[in-house]
Amino acid sequence: MSKLPEPIRDDIAHAVRLEWWTIFWQVTIVIVMALVMGSSQAMKSAWVEDTLGLVPAAVFLLALHFERKSPTRRFPFGFMRANSLAFLIAATALFFMGGYLIYDAGMKLIAQEHPTIGPIEFFGEEIWMGWLMIAALIYSVIPPIIIGRLKQPVARRLHDKVLFTDSLMQKADWMTGLAATLGILGVGFGFWWADSVAALVISVDIVHDGFRASKIATAELIDGAPRKIDSDEIAxxxxxxxxxxxxxxxxxxxxxxxxxxxxxxxxxxxxxxxxxxxxxxxxxxxxxxxxxxxxxxxxx
Structure with a gap:
């Protein structure tokens, strides 16, 4: 790490700060979403995606910790591949959790489960629970979108695929919020299937992110030629x-x-x-x- 140019060391320090901010905001989002989730499948899928948003940030920080270590007798080449391993862990978590959510939402759609989003007393007033869900969803997308955009130029300068994948996931969080909001509004208008359909849309997006990332991570770990940061093509x-x-x-x-x-x-x-x-x-x-x-x- 000491051999890196000063601007790159500064970028790494900046990336660390952004990932700690990510963890802080994601934890608050997960708590808020859990409080208003109710029986909505779309909210459950959005909550799971927000929880998974902690994984790339955590493995980036963990990988960087090992990457900074000096070579040892047991690891004479050092720990530079810790970043690749972290990338694969994050991608695998996304892929399999997305697959589970597709199954879960699909079964509820087939079984024609009708979610109920009823009223709740809020500061002495009775309001529809769906409005609180939508408010939570709006909150859940604002910090990730801002932080995700801040991460992208740093990730490109560092050529860090974990950080870049994390930034893409966060930058695209508005799609999760929009899909879940439409699902909740659909239930409010009497379309019982809208909730499960929205959950399926969110789940497919999670699987897509995980599959794309796992292809690039696997190529790194089996000594593939260097890939572009934003695709599986050779750089x-x-x-x-x-x-x-x-x-x-x-x-x-x-x-x-x-x-x-x-x-x-x-x-x-x-x-x-x-x-x-x-x-x-x-x-x-x-x-x-x-x-x-x-x-x-x-x-x-």
Whole structure:
């Protein structure tokens, strides 16, 4: 961590602060949603998604803790892959919980369960419980949207997929709030099925996020070529770095892999040069991003 440029260390510190803010606001949201959830399936799904919103933030902080540790005898390469493992944990949690919610909402839709959202006494006045649910949903989307937007530029500069996936989930929280609100209003107008349909929409979105993230995380853990931060395609800078190494060592085989936020290159089939080029000389992009090129090894 000490070898990282000062701006990157500042970005990491900023990301840590944002994740702690995420945990604080998500905890308040989970509490508020639990207080007004009632028997609504849409509210239950939205509450579960808000609870799952704690997972990426927590695993990011945990992974960063291990990433900062020095190599040991048992882990001589250090803990740079802790970030990749954290990413897979977050993605798997999303995918399986989303699958369960789809099953749960689907069974209630098939069974034609009619949710009841009745009146409640609030400060001496009797009001429809649905209005409190909608108020809670509005509250549940405002902090995540703001924090999610703040995370995205930081995640791109750090090339941190855990942070980026977290930011996308939070940025898209308005869809969860809208779907749940429509479901509650639908029940209020007598459409009993609206609640379960809204829950299904939210659940499918959770599964989509989890599946997309798990594909990228799995590629990292099985030494796949470095991927773009926002897709499963090979990163442009990885392609350019590979070509630059192949041009410099035309008789060699060049392989790249991603280790968390870092890239490692292996050049096989040539004798290691007496004066190997520095990572700044080889990095094809902006020189201030050369910190990502963490390892260059040779093997005859």
């Amino acid at each position: 442009d800078e990885a392609e350019a770095l590979k070509k630059k190494l192949e041009d410099k060592f035309p008789e060699a085989t060049v392989r790249l892999r991603e280790t968390g936020r870092y890239i490692a290159a292996e050049v096989t089939g040539v004798k290691p040069p007496d004066n190997p080029p520095t990572r700044e000389e080889l990095w094809p992009g902006k020189k201030q991003e050369a910190w990502r090129f963490a390892l260059l090894s040779f093997a005859e």
